[in-house]
Amino acid sequence: xxxxxxxxxxxxxxxxxxxxxxxxxxxxxxxxxxxxxxxxxxxxxxxxxxxxxxxxxxxxxxxxxxxxxxxxxxxxxxxxx
Numbered sequence: 577x578x579x580x581x582x583x584x585x586x587x588x589x590x591x592x593x594x595x596x597x598x599x600x601x602x603x604x605x606x607x608x609x610x611x612x613x614x615x616x617x618x619x620x621x622x623x624x625x626x627x628x629x630x631x632x633x634x635x636x637x638x639x640x641x642x643x644x645x646x647x648x649x650x651x652x653x654x655x656x657x
Contacts, residue, residue, distance in 0.1 A: 598627035609643060622647050 592598075602623035605611065611619050618637075622644045625633060633641055633649045641649035 592624050592628045592630070594624055595627055598624045601627050605644065615640070619644065 598620075602616075602620050605619045605623055606616055609619070618640045622633070622641055625631070626644075626646055631646060631648055633647060634652060634655075635641060635649055636651065638649040638651050641647055
């Protein structure tokens with residue numbers, strides 16, 4: 577049951593790889609932004625996106641990503657007609 581649910585979810589989205597470039601971007605971001613603690617996880621997500629050429633992030637927590645250069649964080653409500 578869980579496998580079928582995750583298979584359906586995965587089939588709808590492009591999965592991004594955690595590459596060496598993503599790691600280097602993450603390391604640069606945590607250094608430049610003086611990130612520590614749990615926020616490093618959000619910055620890792622941003623680094624993977626940016627390394628893959630993805631500049632837009634749909635999230636409920638736009639504030640968590642607002643200071644990351646090159647990334648546009650959008651709340652789902654901003655897409656509603």
